[in-house]
Amino acid sequence: MTDTLSASSASLAPGSDTAPGSEIAQERRVVTEIPGPRSRELHERRLAVVSAGVGTTLPVYIDRAHGAIAVDVDGNHFIDLGGGIGVTTVGHTDDSVVEAVREQVGRLTHTLFTVTPYEPYVRVAELLVQHSPGDHAKKVVLVNSGAEALENAVKIARKHTGRNGVAVLDHGYHGRTNLTMAMNFKAAPFNTGFGPFAGDVHHAPSSYPYLDKLSGAEAAKRTIGYLEKRVGATDLACLVVEPIQGEGGFMVPAEGYLPALVEWCRANGIVFVADEVQCGVARTGAFYASEHFGIVPDLITTAKGIAGGMPLAGVVGRAEIMDSAHAGGLGGTFGGNPVACAAAVAVLEQIVSRDLLAEARRIEGVLKPALLELQKQHPVIGDVRGMGAMLAIEFTDPETGEPDAATVARVAAAAAEQGVLALTAGTYGNVIRFLPSLVISDALLIDAVGVLDAALSAS
Known part of the structure; x- marks a missing residue:
């Protein structure tokens, strides 16, 4: 699973890859370092005027988005596996x-x-x-x-x-x-x-x-x-x-x-x-x-x-x-x-x-087996759970069973550098959660799991 797949260009219906009427290709694309220069500039502006109590998981500044792809001000295309923490269920900037x-x-x-x-x-x-x-x-x-x-x-x-x-x-x-x-x-x-x-x-x-x-x-x-x-x-x-x-x-x-x-x-x-x-x-x-x-x-x-x-x-x-x-x-x-x-x-x-309930089940049918396969390759993944397009993997030390928040933080950061936005969660900070849009393609899901696999495999 270490070789990632690029989403092809096709029309965006549930399970496909491009957005009709949109210039945003439904594919992962990293064109600068993460965060890029324009994001870093905006972050400096933000630090001067926004309360420190408003935290930031990843200081990349999103300019536009469609379907399952968010594009930052530097032109990087991210696979969005968080969907605004479960908000963009029908996809970013859905036409309707x-x-x-x-x-x-x-x-x-x-x-x-x-x-x-x-x-x-x-x-x-x-x-x-x-x-x-x-x-x-x-x-x-x-x-x-x-x-x-x-x-x-x-x-x-x-x-x-x-x-x-x-x-x-x-x-x-x-x-x-x-x-x-x-x-x-x-x-x-x-x-x-x-x-x-x-x-x-x-x-x-x-x-x-x-x-x-x-x-x-x-x-x-x-x-x-x-x-x-x-x-x-x-x-x-x-x-x-x-x-x-x-x-x-x-x-x-x-x-x-x-x-x-x-x-x-x-x-x-x-x-x-x-x-x-x-x-x-x-x-x-x-x-x-x-x-x-x-x-x-x-x-x-x-x-x-x-x-x-x-x-x-x-x-x-x-x-x-x-x-x-x-x-x-x-x-x-x-x-x-x-x-x-x-x-x-x-x-x-x-x-x-659009029968989006079926699309949520489609996502589970693609993503959950891929995560279970990931678990077989990486014993640090202690549990794979969830339903539909609400799935998670919990990380624990394979010998002690103790929560492993450090690996979660490292993997999430490495995935972001490769154009995958993954959210963390859990009482112990040791869970990566998946809340993708219900219009995300199978190819984007597999691509994203490949990025996580590569991050886990890195020493």
């Missing part, structure tokens, strides 16, 4: 999204939906109701970001139940607001020094099959037992769970774990909230990852891939729970902006019309 945004900008950019509403917000809500799990009556509120969606889900659950307690799982990540920082498992870099945090948030053990070796039933018994002893079910408003954990390292829970938690919540009047900010919107080969586990959440938080790069998020859930909030209790100045909503309509309609 661009057209929808342009048309909406010319009609209406803002009124505030809670003052004088507009149709795009309603249409997004209709599509979310249609495509989220369960055939019960559902309603929606739209907001700006994933963290804001989590804040609202907790507010709604508290109002509905009359309880205050919030339960979350180890290795979870939920945002950077005060409440969601309290809900995060890993402190650095998200929480460090920013407290005190919101109270009545309780962390319980999760299902991490690679490390804990527990069955779903055993892991659920551990989680439930902890919460019943530490908090008490009658004091919990909600249990917030990422069906597949994101920043924590793409942990897929053991079979039966999530259904057992849902059953416990139902029996005790606890609102089950699925945080699908990262794993939702076709990412895993289903509209929402909850479907893979046969569960129907009471509330789902959704964001990232919903609007093709425009800022939009929301909560969709059981109508009787969503309607617990009083008029005026939900909303915000920019929540459900008409331009972002127009983009979301274009994205959600394309998921169906």
Whole structure:
């Protein structure tokens, strides 16, 4: 696998290689050192005026992008395996999204939906109701970001139940607001020094099959037992769970774990909230990852891939729970902006019309076997996991089993130098995650894995 493949030039449909109507060839191309001179110049400007708290994983400055390729200001073409951390599900600058945004900008950019509403917000809500799990009556509120969606889900659950307690799982990540920082498992870099945090948030053990070796039933018994002893079910408003954990390292829970938690919540009047900010919107080969586990959440938080790069998020859930909030209790100045909503309509309609759920499964069918082969060649890869176009490899010392974050950092940096953008993750910093656009070609995927192979093989 050390010989990399170059993507050929063909037309960009899912699984092919060039973008129609675009000058950006869907191929990896490195023409300068990384970062190049123009990126370095821009970085100096940035350091003078942008807060040091806004970190940078890789100081290459992107000028344009299309499909699965991002082009920096120096003309380097990168295979984007991160997609803005799962945002560009339908590809960068998708033609339908661009057209929808342009048309909406010319009609209406803002009124505030809670003052004088507009149709795009309603249409997004209709599509979310249609495509989220369960055939019960559902309603929606739209907001700006994933963290804001989590804040609202907790507010709604508290109002509905009359309880205050919030339960979350180890290795979870939920945002950077005060409440969601309290809900995060890993402190650095998200929480460090920013407290005190919101109270009545309780962390319980999760299902991490690679490390804990527990069955779903055993892991659920551990989680439930902890919460019943530490908090008490009658004091919990909600249990917030990422069906597949994101920043924590793409942990897929053991079979039966999530259904057992849902059953416990139902029996005790606890609102089950699925945080699908990262794993939702076709990412895993289903509209929402909850479907893979046969569960129907009471509330789902959704964001990232919903609007093709425009800022939009929301909560969709059981109508009787969503309607617990009083008029005026939900909303915000920019929540459900008409331009972002127009983009979301274009994205959600394309998921169906282009059968992008099948494309996510295609990506898994190409990328996962390639990663498993990579694991055979490199014992430092301890685990390969995930679903659809949400996959990860975890690095551990083959002798001690200890997390190997140093190799992850080295491989990610070496891949970037060769034109592959790969994101890291994991509670221990020892995971490389893959969140490519669903229109990425097979050739680009194999090319990218070849680059990772070469980086791992380098002494």
